[in-house]
Amino acid sequence: MTEQFHSGFACFVGRPNAGKSTLTNALVGQKIAIASSKPQTTRHVVRGIITEPEGQLVLIDTPGLHRPRTLLGQRLNDLVFETWAEVDVVGVCLPCDQRIGPGDKFIIQELAKLERRPILVALATKTDLVSKERQLSHLVDVAAVAEELGIEWAEVIPCSATSGDNVALVREKLINLLPEGPMYYPDGEITDEPTETLIAELIREAALEGVRDELPHSIAVTIDEILPRPDRPEDKPLTDVFASIVVERESQKGIIIGHKGARLREIGTNAREQINRLLGTRVHLNLHVKVLKEWQRDAKYLNRLGF
Known part of the structure; x- marks a missing residue:
């Protein structure tokens, strides 16, 4: 360990689908965080732990800030504001393939209002989707918005989690901006998320693919039981995972199950591959679908589902 070891907490913020979770995973x-083309995929705070010889960065992936239409939406926004108040550095994700709009400005203005303002870094994400000219034009806009809103970027970094462009630079800069401090987690640990939560999120990610309209927001996943299969040889273990996909209406249950159960089988197949990798053992995934009417608007259901 070097004499000046830096440690602390950072989070990425941005509109939904700005590349926050993909960048978290790349770093x-x-x-550790599911990613999807659907807005508001991230629903809780995920901690990723990055340990280098010079420091340890605890990276917090937060839900996208949005205009809430449900009690769930309001609780997700509250999570974001709570996180901002606690971290040392905030990375504002401003994707290169989109113009800086009112939603981005709202987020930056809210950060500017904080009593204890964290260090602000601009991350021009998704560079792989645009030309060099568009990237340069976007960086000019990123500088202009800071001036307009009366803030200062400690760093402005164009990057792409998908292509790996400047991901190492983002890691290095974020660690350098942290205060001197201790190592919070043992070297080699990459998240403090419970395994059950990670498994539930992988199932939800598989369920989100290919669904449309309002359905993504209506999907939640609960893990009912995880059991090692008895009487298996030591070199060929098998884990049984029993999980429920929760939706809000009977019609949505039909969509998730699909014709003769085809859609549910597809979700199971896709999720099982990821869970096998996560656990390092073969998994038998038993999924069923249940309806909790209007759960996003019901405090009792939200509490039961962990929100």
Whole structure:
């Protein structure tokens, strides 16, 4: 360990689908946060732990800030504001393939209002989707918005989690901006998320693919039981995972199950591959679908589902 060891907490913020979870996974070097093309995929705070000889960065992936239409939406926004108040550095994700809009400005203005303002870094994400000219034009806009809103970027870094462009630079800069401090987690640990939560999220990610309209927001997943299969040889273990996909209406249950159960089988197949990798053992995944009417608006259901 070097004499000046830096440690602390950082989080990425941005509109939904700005690339926050994908960048978190790229920096950690392993999938800990699910990513999807659907807005508001992230629903809780995920901690990724990055340990280098010069420091330890605890990276907090937060839900996208949005205009809430449900009690769930309001609780997700509250999570974001709570996180901002606690971290040392905030990385504002401003994707290169989109113009800086009112939603981005709202987020930056809210950060500017904080009593204890964290260090602000601009991350021009998704560089792989645009030309060099568009990237340069975007960086000019990123500088202009800071001036307009009366803030200062400690760093402005164009990057792409998908292509790996400047991911190492983002890691290095974030660690350098942290205060001197101790190592919070043992070297080699990459997340403090419980295994059950990670498994539930992988199932939800598989369920989100291919669904449309309002359905993504209506999907939640609970893990009912995880059991090692008895009487298996030591070199060929098998884990039984029993999980429920929760939706809000009977019609949505039909969509998730699909014709003769085809859609549910597809979700199971896709999720099982990821869970096998996560656990390092073969998994038998038993999924069923249940309806909790309007759960996003019901405090009792939200509490039961962990929100």
